[in-house]
Amino acid sequence: xxxxxxxxxxxxxxxxxxxxxxxxxxxxxxxxxxxxxxxxxxxxxxxxxxxxxxxxxxxxxxxxxxxxxxxxxxxxxxxxxxxxxxxxxxxxxxxxxxxxxxxxxxxxxxxxxxxxxxxxxxxxxxxxxxxx
Amino acid sequence: xxxxxxxxxxxxxxxxxxxxxxxxxxxxxxxxxxxxxxxxxxxxxxxxxxxxxxxxxxxxxxxxxxxxxxxxxxxxxxxxxxxxxxxxxxxxxxxxxxxxxxxxxxxxxxxxxxxxxxxxxxxxxxxxxxxxxxxxxxxxxxxxxxxxxxxxxxxxxxxxxxxxxxxxxxxxxxxxxxxxxxxxxxxxxxxxxxxxxxxxxxxxxxxxxxxxxxxxxxxxxxxxxxxxxxxxxxxxxxxxxxxxxxxxxxxxxxxxxxxxxxxxxxxxxxxxxxxxxxxxxxxxxxxxxxxxxxxxxxxxxxxxxxxxxxxxxxxxxxxxxxxxxxxxxxxxxxxxxxxxxxxxxxxxxxxxxxxxxxxxxxxxx
Numbered sequence: 001x002x003x004x005x006x007x008x009x010x011x012x013x014x015x016x017x018x019x020x021x022x023x024x025x026x027x028x029x030x031x032x033x034x035x036x037x038x039x040x041x042x043x044x045x046x047x048x049x050x051x052x053x054x055x056x057x058x059x060x061x062x063x064x065x066x067x068x069x070x071x072x073x074x075x076x077x078x079x080x081x082x083x084x085x086x087x088x089x090x091x092x093x094x095x096x097x098x099x100x101x102x103x104x105x106x107x108x109x110x111x112x113x114x115x116x117x118x119x120x121x122x123x124x125x126x127x128x129x130x131x132x
Numbered sequence: 133x134x135x136x137x138x139x140x141x142x143x144x145x146x147x148x149x150x151x152x153x154x155x156x157x158x159x160x161x162x163x164x165x166x167x168x169x170x171x172x173x174x175x176x177x178x179x180x181x182x183x184x185x186x187x188x189x190x191x192x193x194x195x196x197x198x199x200x201x202x203x204x205x206x207x208x209x210x211x212x213x214x215x216x217x218x219x220x221x222x223x224x225x226x227x228x229x230x231x232x233x234x235x236x237x238x239x240x241x242x243x244x245x246x247x248x249x250x251x252x253x254x255x256x257x258x259x260x261x262x263x264x265x266x267x268x269x270x271x272x273x274x275x276x277x278x279x280x281x282x283x284x285x286x287x288x289x290x291x292x293x294x295x296x297x298x299x300x301x302x303x304x305x306x307x308x309x310x311x312x313x314x315x316x317x318x319x320x321x322x323x324x325x326x327x328x329x330x331x332x333x334x335x336x337x338x339x340x341x342x343x344x345x346x347x348x349x350x351x352x353x354x355x356x357x358x359x360x361x362x363x364x365x366x367x368x369x370x371x372x373x374x375x376x377x378x379x380x381x382x383x384x385x386x387x388x389x390x391x392x393x394x395x396x397x398x399x400x401x402x403x404x405x406x407x408x409x410x411x412x413x414x415x416x417x418x419x420x421x422x423x424x425x426x427x428x429x430x431x432x433x434x435x436x437x438x439x440x441x442x443x444x445x446x447x448x449x450x451x452x453x454x455x456x457x458x459x460x461x462x463x464x465x466x467x468x469x470x471x472x473x474x475x476x477x478x479x480x481x482x483x484x485x486x487x488x489x490x491x492x493x494x495x496x497x
Contacts, residue, residue, distance in 0.1 A: 001215055002208075002366045004430050027360070028347055029433065032444050034455035046431055046442070051366040053431050073467035074347030078459075100169040100496075112177055113455075120177070 003052035006044075011061045014045065018067040018075075021047050028071045029053060031078040033088050035114050041088050066090040085113045134162075137478055139485070141170050147249070148492040152469070152485065159477045164470040171496035179456040184210055184289055185422050187453070194458060195494040196282045197245065200238045201436035202458070203287035204231055205443040208368055210289050212430035213447055214423065225412040227291030228370035233304070233407045234277070234286050235369075235434075236400040240311065241270040242437030243351075243393040243400075246489045247318070250390060253483045254331040259321065266314045273307050276300055291417025301408050308401050315401070319394045332387035336472040336484035339384055343468065350439015351396060352465045352488050354380045355388040362435040374406045386487045393489075425449070436461055438489045460494040 009017060021028070029046040032055075036042060043064060044057045058064065068076040068090075079090040080099040112120060135156050141149035149170035155163040175194055179187050191206045192199040215221040244267035251260035271281050277300055278284035286292055296304075322328050338348065343356035353360050361378045363371045379395040381388045427449040434441045439461030446455040465488040472484050 001212060002368055002432055004212065004432075006429070025344065029431075029440070030442050030444075030457070030459045032431070032457045034446060034457070036446075036454065037448075042446075044444075046444075048366075048433075053433070055431065071347065072345050074345075074464065077463065077467050097165075097167075098169070099167065100172065112174060117177070117181060120174075 004055065005052060006055045006057055009056045009058055011058055011064060014056075014058060015065050015067060015070070017056050018045065018070045022070050028067075028074055031075060031082065033082040033086060035086050035088075041086075043082070043088060062087060063089045063091060066092045068093060084111075086111050087114060137481075139481055143482065146482070146485065146490070146492075148490070150466075150485075150490065150492045152473075152481070154473065154478060154481055156478060159479070161473045161476055161478060161481065164473040164481075166466055166469050168466065168492065169496055171493045173497065175497045176456050176458060180452055180454065183422055183451050184425055184453070187456070188287060188289070189285075191456075191458070192283045192285070194497055195460070195491055197242050197491060198238060198436045198438065198441070198494065199283045200231075200234045200286060201434050201441050202443075203285075204235065204369065205432055205434040205436075205441050206445075206456075207287045207289050208432045208434065209430050209443045209445045210423065210425055212432060213425055213428040213445060214289075216428055216430065217426040223291050223369075224415045224417065225370065226295075226414050227416040229373075229407045229411050230292040230294075230296055230416060231287065231369045232371060232374070233296065233404055234274075234284060234292075236404045236407075237270060237274055237277075237304075239400045239437040240397055241267050241274065242489075243397050244270065246486075247322075247390065247393060249486060250332075250386075250483070251328075253486055254328065256325075256327060259318075262314075263318065266311055269307050269310060273304055276303060288417055288420060289423045290419065291415070293417065293420075295416050296408075296411070301411070304404065304408060308404060312398070312401050315394065315397045319398075322390055322394060328390070329387065331483070332390060333383070333385060335386045335476060335480050336487050337384050338468050338472050340382075342471050343384075346468050346471065347464055348439075348468050349464045350435065350437075350461045351379075351389065351392045352439060352461075352468070354378060355392040356384045357382040360440070362433045362440050366433060368432065368434065373410070374403050376403050386483060389487050389489075425453075438462060438491060438494075439465060458497050460491065460497075462488065462490045462492065462495040466490060466495065 027048045029048050033043045041062045044055045047054045084100045137154040139152040141151045151167040153165045154161050191202045194202045248260045248263040338356045340357040359380050376399045379392050381391045429446045431444040442459045444457040
């Protein structure tokens with residue numbers, strides 16, 4: 001069984017933690033995010049340390065600092081994907097081009113992971129002229 | 133003269149849709165951008181409406197090539213949450229070994245698929261057809277074991293769904309003998325062929341530092357001299373019981389990626405033989421009832437054929453999960469493409485993009 005350890009941190013500790021990990025050549029396995037049923041954001045920075053995952057987690061913050069200048073494109077793609085799929089923003093990340101969702105969706109549209117399934121089904125069955 | 137050359141979303145060198153913009157100065161690529169999402173099916177969203185057994189069927193459909201890796205990662209993740217609440221929870225050893233055998237057969241057919249495509253792109257069509265001919269033998273065995281050529285349905289929460297009989301094991305061993313002989317010939321041909329060398333050596337370079345900086349994974353990272361392999365670094369499903377090595381090659385180019393995959397085939401054959409020879413007796417799973425998964429979260433890494441596959445599940449103790457996050461190797465390797473393209477000719481762009489063994493269906497979910 002692979003070891004998984006959750007460590008709660010504050011928003012201000014995200015960048016110092018990332019810098020420390022990068023200086024030790026620790027691999028950033030992924031940045032995960034979800035909005036729970038109460039609407040609280042939950043973002044986890046998953047670092048691989050000695051075969052284990054150390055999950056540095058920030059709760060209740062929808063606007064977070066970006067770590068793309070520390071972990072480059074490996075972090076940028078993860079941050080852009082999260083921004084496009086749910087209402088969480090990473091400061092300083094270029095949102096002028098869409099990575100994942102269609103170009104026609106403006107910033108703030110297409111948060112399918114937090115949109116109720118009924119609304120998504122209704123949208124899917126609209127005729128082209130009915131689409132906003 | 134400067135041009136922006138679009139590649140894709142649909143391109144003969146790509147099995148699946150992706151869009152790349154190449155910024156060129158004459159024949160040379162000066163910069164590139166990659167855009168994804170053309171195969172987005174909302175699988176993570178759909179998973180929130182299904183129970184844990186239904187989700188195994190769903191996640192297998194993320195990818196047609198590495199479907200077993202997805203089902204395995206999902207099962208391991210769910211089992212991790214259950215084991216956190218009940219430390220005595222463990223998958224029977226025979227079930228673990230069957231999972232390993234399927235994983236390595238999947239790796240073999242995936243690597244043969246990629247080697248064939250690479251040969252086709254560089255214009256070596258006769259060897260491409262030979263390679264895919266031998267890949268069919270692996271597909272036949274996968275069908276004999278599971279009943280399916282893809283989407284094997286071999287994994288359940290708590291073990292494997294089907295056993296491997298002594299007769300099937302003998303057939304697997306016979307197939308491995310054939311594949312091993314061909315793979316050794318293939319290795320010698322690829323490593324010694326002038327045409328292959330001219331088209332792949334020095335092309336699409338990703339240095340060890342760049343690989344580390346961007347976070348490449350799997351054979352792509354190992355071909356840049358980075359010694360990472362989840363099966364050894366963080367063993368799962370009984371991989372710690374087998375003797376095998378990491379295939380690392382330091383040249384950092386497309387040729388290096390060919391070498392790594394051919395050598396990994398040899399390791400996969402060795403792992404399957406060890407698993408079949410030492411297949412433990414006993415049950416293959418812990419029953420087929422829908423599991424009761426307590427509230428919790430767990431993340432797992434699996435070495436899929438293309439590299440590190442990560443699954444994270446959040447649960448609240450209900451019938452369905454609250455969040456499933458799937459991140460595939462291509463999501464981690466695709467950001468390296470612009471770096472590899474810079475300084476190369478437009479004619480090599482298709483080969484360089486294909487050299488990461490991309491699976492955009494996987495990436496988009």
